[in-house]
Amino acid sequence: MNFKDQLTNYIELVNSHLLTYFNCKEGHNKTLIESMEYSITAGGKRLRPILALASYELFGTDIEQIMPYACALEMIHSYSLIHDDLPAMDNDDYRRGKLTNHKVYGEGNAILAGDGLLNYSFELMLDFALKQKKIYSHVRSIKEIANSAGVNGMIGGQIVDLESEDKSISEDVLNYIHLNKTAALITAPLKVGSIIGGGSEEDIKTMEKVGLNLGLAFQIRDDILDIIGDEDKLGKTVGKDIENHKSTYPALFGLENSIKKVEELTKNVNSLLKPYGDKASFLLDLNNYLLQREF
Amino acid sequence: MNFKDQLTNYIELVNSHLLTYFNCKEGHNKTLIESMEYSITAGGKRLRPILALASYELFGTDIEQIMPYACALEMIHSYSLIHDDLPAMDNDDYRRGKLTNHKVYGEGNAILAGDGLLNYSFELMLDFALKQKKIYSHVRSIKEIANSAGVNGMIGGQIVDLESEDKSISEDVLNYIHLNKTAALITAPLKVGSIIGGGSEEDIKTMEKVGLNLGLAFQIRDDILDIIGDEDKLGKTVGKDIENHKSTYPALFGLENSIKKVEELTKNVNSLLKPYGDKASFLLDLNNYLLQREF
Numbered sequence: 303m304n305f306k307d308q309l310t311n312y313i314e315l316v317n318s319h320l321l322t323y324f325n326c327k328e329g330h331n332k333t334l335i336e337s338m339e340y341s342i343t344a345g346g347k348r349l350r351p352i353l354a355l356a357s358y359e360l361f362g363t364d365i366e367q368i369m370p371y372a373c374a375l376e377m378i379h380s381y382s383l384i385h386d387d388l389p390a391m392d393n394d395d396y397r398r399g400k401l402t403n404h405k406v407y408g409e410g411n412a413i414l415a416g417d418g419l420l421n422y423s424f425e426l427m428l429d430f431a432l433k434q435k436k437i438y439s440h441v442r443s444i445k446e447i448a449n450s451a452g453v454n455g456m457i458g459g460q461i462v463d464l465e466s467e468d469k470s471i472s473e474d475v476l477n478y479i480h481l482n483k484t485a486a487l488i489t490a491p492l493k494v495g496s497i498i499g500g501g502s503e504e505d506i507k508t509m510e511k512v513g514l515n516l517g518l519a520f521q522i523r524d525d526i527l528d529i530i531g532d533e534d535k536l537g538k539t540v541g542k543d544i545e546n547h548k549s550t551y552p553a554l555f556g557l558e559n560s561i562k563k564v565e566e567l568t569k570n571v572n573s574l575l576k577p578y579g580d581k582a583s584f585l586l587d588l589n590n591y592l593l594q595r596e597f
Numbered sequence: 598m599n600f601k602d603q604l605t606n607y608i609e610l611v612n613s614h615l616l617t618y619f620n621c622k623e624g625h626n627k628t629l630i631e632s633m634e635y636s637i638t639a640g641g642k643r644l645r646p647i648l649a650l651a652s653y654e655l656f657g658t659d660i661e662q663i664m665p666y667a668c669a670l671e672m673i674h675s676y677s678l679i680h681d682d683l684p685a686m687d688n689d690d691y692r693r694g695k696l697t698n699h700k701v702y703g704e705g706n707a708i709l710a711g712d713g714l715l716n717y718s719f720e721l722m723l724d725f726a727l728k729q730k731k732i733y734s735h736v737r738s739i740k741e742i743a744n745s746a747g748v749n750g751m752i753g754g755q756i757v758d759l760e761s762e763d764k765s766i767s768e769d770v771l772n773y774i775h776l777n778k779t780a781a782l783i784t785a786p787l788k789v790g791s792i793i794g795g796g797s798e799e800d801i802k803t804m805e806k807v808g809l810n811l812g813l814a815f816q817i818r819d820d821i822l823d824i825i826g827d828e829d830k831l832g833k834t835v836g837k838d839i840e841n842h843k844s845t846y847p848a849l850f851g852l853e854n855s856i857k858k859v860e861e862l863t864k865n866v867n868s869l870l871k872p873y874g875d876k877a878s879f880l881l882d883l884n885n886y887l888l889q890r891e892f
Binding site: 329330331333334335338381385388390391408409410411412413414416417418420421422424425428429431432437438441442444445448449451452453454457458460461462464465475478482 | 624625626628629630633676680683685686703704705706707708709711712713715716717719720723724726727732733736737739740743744746747748749752753755756757759760770773777
């Protein structure tokens with residue numbers, strides 16, 4: 303299968319599995335489930351689940367084994383966007399060209415929809431883990447995901463990002479933000495894919511390095527697109543970082559150096575994946591595709 | 598040990614264990630950890646962790662085995678209060694006589710502090726579970742807690758509560774709110790205590806019934822105190838339910854019937870605990886103490 307077909311295939315697989323988690327909308331909490339589903343189905347690249355699937359397929363053969371973790375990662379990503387878009391945070395009315403959760407359901411509901419998605423992600427992972435024979439590697443994977451999303455991961459990055467608005471920050475702080483706010487939840491799927499797939503401890507370490515490089519490249523590309531991107535392709539307002547006086551990689555080191563940095567990180571990923579040969583061709587293509595992405 | 602001494606003993610045990618989870622405030626995410634600790638140490642009855650300890654001690658002998666779950670339950674309770682107090686939800690400036698999280702740290706931080714506490718509770722439980730020989734019952738307990746806090750538990754109750762403001766609701770909806778918003782996270786510690794303690798499946802079922810009765814009684818007493826309570830003892834504003842046109846048990850059935858209902862539920866708990874004899878004396882005393890509580 304060529305890269306684009308495989309990408310489409312993975313996205314469809316993720317989307318159809320995600321829907322199964324929201325098919326019960328009969329109870330009193332109907333609006334909550336609907337609002338969670340609204341944000342989960344409001345588009346998005348599905349990068350985190352795709353990375354989990356692709357990493358898993360380097361080592362394992364039964365893709366259903368990784369699906370709950372792939373879906374949980376997308377739910378965690380989605381909850382973080384719902385909370386990030388709130389008036390008290392980034393105050394965004396649109397996300398991926400659609401109204402943000404709180405613009406449709408109200409702020410109170412949006413806070414609870416975010417809480418609900420985070421909590422639900424653990425519920426479904428734990429439910430799956432309890433049914434497995436080799437429970438240890440499953441619990442290890444859930445912990446990996448929890449850590450990447452937590453106070454020393456994504457949430458830690460978000461708080462420092464929030465505090466850094468309207469301030470000039472050091473390279474050290476900027477790295478902390480990028481590594482935690484973004485790279486942590488991109489590293490987790492790659493690691494978890496290798497853990498559930500049965501990779502060796504060395505494989506797991508390699509996947510972690512792939513994640514850190516890819517995650518950093520992804521965030522810097524994001525910051526670049528906020529300057530040179532096309533609003534229609536991005537589905538969101540451009541120039542928000544400058545407007546909010548956010549310290550980004552381009553703001554600190556300039557556009558040209560940022561583009562170079564992304565290229566360098568992309569090369570690192572390619573080198574790390576080389577030993578896996580043809581098996582890693584999808585991840586390699588994805589890596590190069592993300593380097594050029596315009597959305 | 599008499600009831601009051603045992604209660605103090607449990608509270609001190611919980612408080613000292615809770616603190617150990619917040620002793621790292623050196624990193625860039627310092628303010629986040631501080632704000633999480635602020636809410637966790639802002640007082641409170643510690644009812645959920647105490648129930649976990651007391652239930653555990655009916656069956657098990659090494660209290661350290663239940664401590665992470667007791668602490669995690671308090672963190673989940675604390676996160677739910679932080680989010681509940683936000684302007685978009687109940688809009689409370691004070692909680693237990695102290696400024697609410699968002700009044701001290703700002704709304705954005707408070708949203709993240711809540712997210713952080715929920716996520717952190719899973720991190721510490723998973724970390725503990727991975728180190729145990731009998732991992733299954735630990736993972737089962739985490740799932741129990743996750744479910745009780747989730748969209749078909751606490752968060753489900755909160756959304757229906759939020760939607761029901763300024764509306765007259767049926768007894769059915771009121772029960773849904775009480776059972777999910779409050780009783781779920783009171784039932785979980787009792788169940789988890791018996792699971793980790795090594796109780797039989799029948800014991801676990803009994804503890805679940807104890808939780809549902811106790812949880813419902815606790816919530817109705819809460820609603821009663823919002824009418825007849827003393828602001829100084831409660832550490833919060835009285836009359837908020839009537840002001841917000843909240844449908845409560847007293848609003849639907851009157852004050853006298855509500856007091857009778859609490860007495861009836863308290864009696865149910867006493868009957869359920871009777872077969873455990875002297876071992877259950879703390880839980881029995883606690884149950885009767887909660888019936889009379891003024892805070």
